[in-house]
Amino acid sequence: MAVELKQVSVAYGEQGALRRVNLRVERGEFVFLVGATGAGKSTLFKLLYGERRPTEGEVWVLGQPVHRLKPRELPFLRRQMGIVPQDYPLLPRKTVWENIAYGLRAIGYNESAVRQRVAQVLALVGLNEQARQLPSQLSGGEAQRAAIARAIANNPPLLIADEPTANLDPDTSWEIIELLLRINLRGATVIVSTHNRTIVDRACQRVVAMDRGQILSDVPRGGYPMELDRLYASVLL
Amino acid sequence: MIDRIRFVLHETWESLLRNATMQAAAISTACIALILLGGAGMALYKLDAAASALPSQFEAEVFLKMTATREQALQLKAELESWQAVAQATLTPREVAWEEQKQKLAADVNLADIPNPLPDKLTVRVRDPEQLPAVAERIQQSPLVDEVIDSRAELQTVLSLSRLVRWIGLGAGGLLLLAALILIYNTVRLTIFSRQREVRVMALVGATLRSIRLPFILEGMTQGLVGGALAATLTLLAAALLSDYMTEQWAFLRDLPPGLPPLVVLVGLPTLGALMGGLCAWWATLRYVRI
Ligand SMILES: Nc1ncnc2c1ncn2[C@@H]1O[C@H](COP(=O)(O)OP(=O)(O)O)[C@@H](O)[C@H]1O
Ligand SMILES: [Mg+2]
Numbered sequence: 001m002a003v004e005l006k007q008v009s010v011a012y013g014e015q016g017a018l019r020r021v022n023l024r025v026e027r028g029e030f031v032f033l034v035g036a037t038g039a040g041k042s043t044l045f046k047l048l049y050g051e052r053r054p055t056e057g058e059v060w061v062l063g064q065p066v067h068r069l070k071p072r073e074l075p076f077l078r079r080q081m082g083i084v085p086q087d088y089p090l091l092p093r094k095t096v097w098e099n100i101a102y103g104l105r106a107i108g109y110n111e112s113a114v115r116q117r118v119a120q121v122l123a124l125v126g127l128n129e130q131a132r133q134l135p136s137q138l139s140g141g142e143a144q145r146a147a148i149a150r151a152i153a154n155n156p157p158l159l160i161a162d163e164p165t166a167n168l169d170p171d172t173s174w175e176i177i178e179l180l181l182r183i184n185l186r187g188a189t190v191i192v193s194t195h196n197r198t199i200v201d202r203a204c205q206r207v208v209a210m211d212r213g214q215i216l217s218d219v220p221r222g223g224y225p226m227e228l229d230r231l232y233a234s235v236l237l
Numbered sequence: 238m239i240d241r242i243r244f245v246l247h248e249t250w251e252s253l254l255r256n257a258t259m260q261a262a263a264i265s266t267a268c269i270a271l272i273l274l275g276g277a278g279m280a281l282y283k284l285d286a287a288a289s290a291l292p293s294q295f296e297a298e299v300f301l302k303m304t305a306t307r308e309q310a311l312q313l314k315a316e317l318e319s320w321q322a323v324a325q326a327t328l329t330p331r332e333v334a335w336e337e338q339k340q341k342l343a344a345d346v347n348l349a350d351i352p353n354p355l356p357d358k359l360t361v362r363v364r365d366p367e368q369l370p371a372v373a374e375r376i377q378q379s380p381l382v383d384e385v386i387d388s389r390a391e392l393q394t395v396l397s398l399s400r401l402v403r404w405i406g407l408g409a410g411g412l413l414l415l416a417a418l419i420l421i422y423n424t425v426r427l428t429i430f431s432r433q434r435e436v437r438v439m440a441l442v443g444a445t446l447r448s449i450r451l452p453f454i455l456e457g458m459t460q461g462l463v464g465g466a467l468a469a470t471l472t473l474l475a476a477a478l479l480s481d482y483m484t485e486q487w488a489f490l491r492d493l494p495p496g497l498p499p500l501v502v503l504v505g506l507p508t509l510g511a512l513m514g515g516l517c518a519w520w521a522t523l524r525y526v527r528i
Contacts, residue, residue: 049441051528072446074528079443088434102435103442106449110240154442 001060002027002158002189003048008057010043010213017043019213020057025191027157030184030221032200033193034231035210041193042086044210045162048191049083050074062158079107082151082188086162089147090135096146097122097131100153107154121149125179141172145179152183159183161192165199173199181205197232207231248435248452252428253459259427260460263420267464267514268471270413271506275472277406282497284399295324295366297373297387299359305381310357313381317361320375322368329358356383417464418517425457425521440528450522457518458511465510469503 003025010018018040025031033041046052047059050066059066064077090099097118104114122128125145135143144164151159161180165173177192177199184190194200200207207219209231217231253260301310310328317326335353342348361376363369373385429436439449476496 071528075440075443075445077443078441081443083441085437085441088437091434091438099438103438103444105240105244106439106442106444108241114240150438150442 001025002029002062003191004058004060005044005047006058006060008047008054008059010040010047010052011055012043016055016213018047018054021213021215023208023215023218025189027189028184028187029189030181030203030205031191032203032205032207033191033210034195034197034200034207035193036195038212039210040213041210042162043213045083045085045160045191045193048160049078049081075107079154080156080158082148082154082156082159084144084147084151084159084161084164086166090143090150092135095132095134096127096138096149099135099146100150103150104153117153121153124152124182125149139172140168141175144168144176148176148179148183152188156188158189159191161190163193163195165194165196170196170198174202177203245448245451245455249455249459252432252452252456255431256424256427259420259424263417263424263460264464264467266413266420267417267461267510268467270410270417271465271468271510272472273406273410273413274509275468275502275506276475277402277410279472279476279497279502280402280406281399284395284402286496287395295362295364295369297361297363297369297376297385299361299376299382300384300386301357301359301381302383303356305357307357309381310359313379314359317359317376320372322363322365322372323361324364325362327360327362329360331355331357334358414513417461418513421457421460421514422517422521424460425453425518426525428456429453429521429525436526436528446526446528449528450519450526453522453526454515454518457521458515460518461510461512461514462507463510464514465507468510469506472506473499473502 001024003023005021005023008018008021009016021040021044023044033044035041043052047054048061048066050069054067057067061077062080066074066077069077090096091102094102100118100121101114104117109117118131122131125148127142127145127149130138130142130146135146138146148159148161148164151161159180164176164180168176173196180190180192181203204222206221207223209216209218219231301313305313307330314326314328317323331353334355338355339348361372363372369387373387376382377385436449480496
């Protein structure tokens with residue numbers, strides 16, 4: 001089991017960001033998390049890497065009880081996860097190359113290992129040409145690929161990406177999803193949140209729909225298009 | 238390991254380059270605080286040395302008239318020792334005193350050809366400091382005696398000076414040190430805020446709390462260290478100038494024992510600064526660096 005949420009609630013104000021959420025994701029799965037803004041997708045992701053704590057319930061990631069890990073234990077969990085956050089995925093004053101290298105140095109890679117690893121992931125995401133550019137010089141799609149490259153630099157078994165296709169045109173969005181599917185084919189479990197109906201339809205993967213802090217439906221991989229239609233109608237994508 | 242150290246130092250350097258004004262404020266306050274503390278420390282050390290070099294509260298120095306013969310001097314010594322209040326009287330013959338004086342001043346003046354201007358001296362020790370004024374008074378009445386010096390007044394001056402320095406130096410120095418600590422804390426806090434994204438990226442890739450905090454702690458230590466080094470330099474410079482001026486004004490100061498060794502100041506103040514800076518930076522990171 002890569003991820004398991006048991007009766008998880010997160011309280012924010014009266015309504016709460018998550019209410020009694022249950023979710024299981026097997027190792028090697030590719031999962032879309034869909035839902036309107038404010039549905040609780042980011043909150044759910046933050047639970048997975050321990051930036052938020054559940055008010056109630058249990059959060060298990062890669063066999064570890066994240067809901068009761070101490071702050072000093074979180075880094076070792078996060079080294080097994082690739083995280084593409086929704087906001088500020090890149091350091092603005094560092095080049096693409098430096099952005100990826102920075103994370104590796106911070107967890108103790110030596111210079112030659114850093115060089116080797118950065119070159120590998122840049123090739124994987126197709127950003128060799130842009131290695132020396134600053135985030136501000138990149139297109140939206142390139143910036144997302146750089147963020148994904150940084151997240152997978154450590155070769156983690158679990159990758160979570162929070163709305164990596166936000167503000168991207170359809171073709172570029174699909175390129176990003178193709179990249180994530182490729183990373184999934186190499187063995188990593190991938191969970192990605194999105195609003196984008198077209199790419200979800202095209203990818204034919206498991207879809208978990210959220211609305212106002214709850215999971216409304218969970219359509220397995222290869223589910224019927226009708227089910228998806230109902231799902232979209234219910235979460236108003 | 239080398240790569241690791243390079244990474245941490247580079248991060249520290251990046252931190253220091255932010256908020257130049259804040260850095261300057263923190264460093265200069267630390268510097269002024271440490272100057273006061275260092276200066277007070279040096280002065281106290283010197284005053285302590287001076288106090289212990291002064292004749293004790295039990296002693297009075299009795300200078301005889303030049304006309305008094307050695308025989309009369311010895312008679313007086315015997316008479317004084319017969320008094321109830323006197324524990325001991327010691328004669329320092331004028332030739333011996335002169336020889337000592339010549340040696341002490343040998344570097345500055347050649348006294349070889351000058352006739353001995355010094356009188357015989359009796360050092361009188363009483364059993365109880367309270368009796369010293371009365372004994373001094375009584376000795377003064379002897380026709381053989383030119384002058385009686387009891388050093389209690391001088392000792393009192395030195396001691397009250399020492400108290401003053403302690404209050405002003407340690408009090409003001411302590412207050413300023415507190416201000417410096419708050420400024421360093423605040424500077425580090427602002428750096429942490431200005432590097433929120435770096436902190437987050439490091440946290441997301443799984444950098445340990447300790448390694449995320451270390452550059453900020455080193456930043457605080459550097460501020461304290463630089464402030465302390467500046468303070469040490471300025472304090473020693475001021476002390477050198479002041480002591481030159483004072484020994485020129487009052488030759489007797491040359492007889493005082495040497496002050497605090499410069500090396501102690503040179504190493505002590507920066508170390509103290511670095512420790513304090515590191516401590517409050519550490520405190521700031523505990524509060525503001527979260528993952
Ligand atoms: N830091 C916060 N403080 C208060 N409410 C928050 C905070 N973060 C999120 N929320 C609320 O929690 C709910 C879920 O937000 P979020 O997880 O960001 O949704 P999504 O990522 O699906 O857009 C929203 O109603 C949002 O307003
Ligand atoms: Mg979100």
